[in-house]
Amino acid sequence: MTRPTRSDAGRELSGAGSTMTSMATLYRNGEVYSPADPFATALLVEGDRVLFVGSDDAAEAAAFGADEVVDLAGALVVPGFVDAHVHTTQTGIGLLGLDLAGTPSLTAALDALARHVAAHPGVVLGHGWDETAWPEGRPPTTAELDRAAGDRPVYLARVDVHSAAASSALRSTVPGLTGLPGYDAEQPVTRDAHHAVRGIALASVTPAQRADAQRATRAHAAARGIVALHECGGPDIGGEDDFTGLLALAAEEPGPDVYGYWGEWRAAAKARELGAVGAGGDLYVDGALGSRTAALSTPYADDAGTSGHLYADADQIAEHLVDSVRHGTQAGFHAIGDRALAAVAEGFALAAGTVGLDRLRVGRHRVEHASMLDTALIKALVNHGAVASMQPAFEAAWGGPGGMYVQRLGAERAETLNPYAALAGVGVPLAFGSDAPVSPLDPWGTVRAAAFPHHPRHAISVRAAFAAHTRGGWRALGRDDGGMLVPGAVASFAVWAVEELVIQAPDDRVARWSTDPRAGVQGLPALGEGATPPRCLRTVVRGSTVFTGE
Incomplete structure (x- = not known):
């Protein structure tokens, strides 16, 4: 492959794009978000790995005649987003x-x-x-x-x-x-x-229609800088053919990677046979607040005749955890209401009594949604090493005065929902997603929702929210080396046109004492009120370009 000129490379960034993996590609003249070098402007990719991160001059010296050079023209390069909860x-x-x-x-x-x-x-x-x-x-x-x-x-x-x-x-x-x-x-x-x-x-959806729908979602995700999806399947969601068909399609066709979770009770062995990475996802302990099926400790404010529905008790949850631990598989549970989350906490305690706390903790078992948490329930997540897989877009859509949360719960209870800061403050690992189609695939919108929620006491910094939507998704899979642009890392990233970079949220400690706008701390897009949303220019998955945009 002949080396294109830099002007050609600039046109390649905004052109129709190709999914062909270059032997070696140098991305230069940008802003690279990397802990290896906070001042990096260039990234060298060889095959599916990051080979080098640093200055333009140093990267060009290391490139040894790269097969392709892409002029970033000042664009921001960040690790690709991971959507930790999707129904593809x-x-x-x-x-x-x-x-x-x-x-x-x-x-x-x-x-x-x-x-x-x-x-x-x-x-x-x-x-x-x-x-x-x-x-x-x-x-x-x-x-x-x-x-x-x-x-x-x-x-x-x-x-x-x-x-x-x-x-x-x-x-x-x-x-x-x-x-x-x-x-x-x-x-x-x-x-x-x-x-x-x-x-x-x-069941009316034909295999061809199903495949078209899966392709549409993966293309839609790629256009939004998403490099990996956690598919939450199960017998009551899409069925086995849908689940295995998606995993096969994702393995054969370019696009975001797909990691499947199979939600069926005490079926860890089956989950592994189906190709799942975990026995969980939407394994329903309760339902949803909007449908008044989330299990509450007291009745709904707008329907005193119901407090939701608990689909599984602590014993059943413990049995599933024990089954998953003994098969070396991660478990996970859908739990939104406080009564459901209390059942999950009790189930974790019962399982720990059977398999041992250390053995349980190492599995990083997941709680999906985890909305109505108090101090005791957060402590239970910490004690048992659980991951909170959350969807900040829910709070953005349904929180605040007059929102659905207030309608269903009343203002006092609604204010307690989605305590990102309390979870992050005690070290509960966070992984952010959309639960698409419940909320749209909009990763920067998700980051903004966690950094600027309706109730400021629940806010985390933009940097922490970004980490939860990138590295957090890989950590939830047990892959601690994912979500960072460092030498040797998998080359899955996105390139963004950004009008303004800021250090972090205005109240962050670093922003308060730093006198140098970079100060060794990398900027992220401004996401506050009135800010122009970042625009995705390119998405790369394991070294292959899967999306380019104007």
């Missing part, structure tokens, strides 16, 4: 199908459904409606879906994917639906009824 196929279905996120009213959602039915044949799969933001203040009824869609089977998942509106045509195909917990003839289905309806709806 469902996200892709939303990207390619009926996306109801942001619809301003129930009427608008029904109109969108009618237009979609007129333009597309087959089962209607939609996602993203949120009645808490609608003036009608309620979800669609079965009768309203039937009027909008006629005799078409319709499955419309609520934004949290823990309940769904379903048409009569779809309901009629689900055996025994009327006898399942969570069934209602006119209202959205929840709990077991929802799982049954979702299973039938997703």
